[in-house]
Amino acid sequence: MEGSTGPPEPLDLSHLYSRVTKNRNPSLIKGFYKYFQIPNIGNLAGGLPNHNYFPFDTLEGAAALPGRFKPTPNEPVDPPSIGSRATSAESSELKTSRVVVPKASENADVLRKIDLKTALQYGTAQGYPPLYSYLRQFTRENMHPNVPYAGGPEIILTCGNTDGFSKTLEALNNVWVEGHDPVQDREGLLVEEFCYMGAIQAARPRGLNIIPVTVDDEGMTATGQGGLEDALANWDPSRGKRPHLMYTVTIGQNPTSGVLSLERRKELYALCSKYDIIIVEDDPYWYLQYPSANDKSKAARGHANTPSTVADSGNAKPPKSSGYPFLDSLVPSYLAVDTDGRVVRLDTFSKTVAPGCRLGWITAQPSLCERLLRISESSTQQPSGFVQSMIAEMIMGPHNPNGRGGGKDDIGWKSDGWVRWIEGLRGNYERRMQTMCTIFDQGKQLVKTGRRRSMSEEWSVVDTLPMFDFTWPMGGMFVWVKMNFETHPLWNKASHEKLARGLWIHLTTPKYLILLAPGSIFAPTEEIREQKSFAYFRICFAAVDEPDIAPMSHRFVEGCKNFWAIKKLDDIDDDSMTEEVEQSLLAMQMC
Numbered sequence: 315m316e317g318s319t320g321p322p323e324p325l326d327l328s329h330l331y332s333r334v335t336k337n338r339n340p341s342l343i344k345g346f347y348k349y350f351q352i353p354n355i356g357n358l359a360g361g362l363p364n365h366n367y368f369p370f371d372t373l374e375g376a377a378a379l380p381g382r383f384k385p386t387p388n389e390p391v392d393p394p395s396i397g398s399r400a401t402s403a404e405s406s407e408l409k410t411s412r413v414v415v416p417k418a419s420e421n422a423d424v425l426r427k428i429d430l431k432t433a434l435q436y437g438t439a440q441g442y443p444p445l446y447s448y449l450r451q452f453t454r455e456n457m458h459p460n461v462p463y464a465g466g467p468e469i470i471l472t473c474g475n476t477d478g479f480s481k482t483l484e485a486l487n488n489v490w491v492e493g494h495d496p497v498q499d500r501e502g503l504l505v506e507e508f509c510y511m512g513a514i515q516a517a518r519p520r521g522l523n524i525i526p527v528t529v530d531d532e533g534m535t536a537t538g539q540g541g542l543e544d545a546l547a548n549w550d551p552s553r554g555k556r557p558h559l560m561y562t563v564t565i566g567q568n569p570t571s572g573v574l575s576l577e578r579r580k581e582l583y584a585l586c587s588k589y590d591i592i593i594v595e596d597d598p599y600w601y602l603q604y605p606s607a608n609d610k611s612k613a614a615r616g617h618a619n620t621p622s623t624v625a626d627s628g629n630a631k632p633p634k635s636s637g638y639p640f641l642d643s644l645v646p647s648y649l650a651v652d653t654d655g656r657v658v659r660l661d662t663f664s665k666t667v668a669p670g671c672r673l674g675w676i677t678a679q680p681s682l683c684e685r686l687l688r689i690s691e692s693s694t695q696q697p698s699g700f701v702q703s704m705i706a707e708m709i710m711g712p713h714n715p716n717g718r719g720g721g722k723d724d725i726g727w728k729s730d731g732w733v734r735w736i737e738g739l740r741g742n743y744e745r746r747m748q749t750m751c752t753i754f755d756q757g758k759q760l761v762k763t764g765r766r767r768s769m770s771e772e773w774s775v776v777d778t779l780p781m782f783d784f785t786w787p788m789g790g791m792f793v794w795v796k797m798n799f800e801t802h803p804l805w806n807k808a809s810h811e812k813l814a815r816g817l818w819i820h821l822t823t824p825k826y827l828i829l830l831a832p833g834s835i836f837a838p839t840e841e842i843r844e845q846k847s848f849a850y851f852r853i854c855f856a857a858v859d860e861p862d863i864a865p866m867s868h869r870f871v872e873g874c875k876n877f878w879a880i881k882k883l884d885d886i887d888d889d890s891m892t893e894e895v896e897q898s899l900l901a902m903q904m905c
Contacts, residue, residue, distance in 0.1 A: 470676050793855065
């Protein structure tokens with residue numbers, strides 16, 4: 315009788331490593347670190363400064379309780395009217411706890427020892443051991459409990475997703491220089507046709523071909539003209555090698571706000587497996603998925619978009635639960651279908667704690683994480699010890715009487731508190747989205763009234779012009795607005811770019827005072843920039859204070875109406891929207 319077979323081993327992807335990555339060896343100095351942990355060892359080997367000379371005796375801060383913000387339902391519901399919408403906080407009193415990282419902890423367990431003595435010292439490139447250990451367990455057991463390859467994934471801490479992506483490129487891409495290297499050696503990067511330009515700015519100097527793939531309301535498309543299959547099956551070798559890397563934001567796609575369903579992921583993954591492509595999944599907005607947007611977006615799509623959760627995956631074996639209804643309700647990562655071990659996932663604390671943390675982690679198959687570890691050893695080493703220790707103490711809690719963690723009893727948020735925190739953040743951002751989109755829905759049509767006369771009678775008429783369209787975002791922080799400039803009175807007299815620049819400048823004038831991100835800064839190629847990007851604006855509902863969301867949304871609508879009333883070309887100011895301004899917007903990252 316044959317025994318049951320277990321999950322497959324992840325594929326050996328070493329043939330896709332860069333030449334430099336293949337040549338990297340473990341740090342000889344870092345190899346000593348495991349011996350540093352031997353109790354009572356007299357360490358005369360390492361060049362470590364004495365911890366008694368660190369000027370910080372403690373690291374302290376007041377931290378929110380994890381239940382500060384009110385969640386929204388995990389199932390699709392109609393959003394309440396603006397006037398009856400729930401407040402963001404559970405109560406008007408914002409209660410806090412005190413987080414204290416002590417100078418030294420007597421805890422002998424290196425995975426529980428949180429203190430400045432260890433956090434501010436040189437450490438392993440994998441990350442601060444307590445935080446690394448916690449995140450590894452949370453990632454494997456709660457975020458991605460159904461990774462289908464044997465042994466499951468490994469993680470390594472990073473200085474945020476920009477750092478994580480940079481290291482991934484270093485590991486998997488050989489630099490190509492035009493005029494120096496042969497064209498047939500040039501590698502490529504597949505991206506969405508509108509995408510986060512920070513990734514493009516990291517990839518382009520390395521000589522990568524940037525290959526855009528069409529998107530729809532979900533995100534990247536698998537089939538059809540311009541889809542992933544089309545781009546790969548019809549690859550022109552004169553451009554260089556067929557791409558073996560794909561960069562994608564699958565939840566709250568930046569800038570289009572799409573959420574990629576599980577079924578679409580399976581289609582795209584099958585193509586990546588067929589053509590041997592590594593998927594780099596940048597997912598800072600994973601927990602920001604908005605069930606209430608589904609029915610509201612139905613009219614724009616012509617059908618409901620209910621992205622499948624892991625429970626709908628159709629596996630013969632029931633999927634393992636994350637242990638939390640909120641996490642189970644979310645569309646899962648590409649890791650949930652990663653039978654080959656070809657997914658590199660980027661996570662960050664930038665959207666769950668603060669961007670200034672510069673702290674995140676990569677999840678990938680162990681062999682690839684080992685190569686990324688070698689890169690970290692000779693570059694950033696590990697992220698800031700200040701940040702790592704504070705995050706660890708807040709979530710894990712103290713394992714020493716001198717420390718204090720987050721939560722009511724100073725014992726740390728724990729995983730329950732961490733999930734409750736991100737659930738509350740989703741609630742706040744979803745309510746903001748509902749406010750903005752409700753106002754946009756009500757104001758996207760320009761209503762014109764008049765009177766018409768026939769031979770025998772006169773009657774009043776009402777005409778409507780669609781100034782702009784958008785789809786209620788299923789996730790993320792943005793509304794992706796398509797301006798219908800073809801309905802503007804000057805459409806046939808002014809260039810498309812003039813109208814787009816004119817509207818952008820018009821909305822910054824004192825009467826409206828709002829700043830939008832023009833679609834041009836998300837165009838990965840010059841062709842898309844010239845042919846499509848002029849019609850789009852990305853509008854972020856996350857950054858401004860909550861009371862300002864409704865007034866700013868109304869000002870956007872009123873500004874569009876006023877702009878559509880302009881009848882003379884001379885009344886459109888487009889001189890201020892220069893290339894220098896666009897570059898300044900790019901420099902702001904706009905992420």
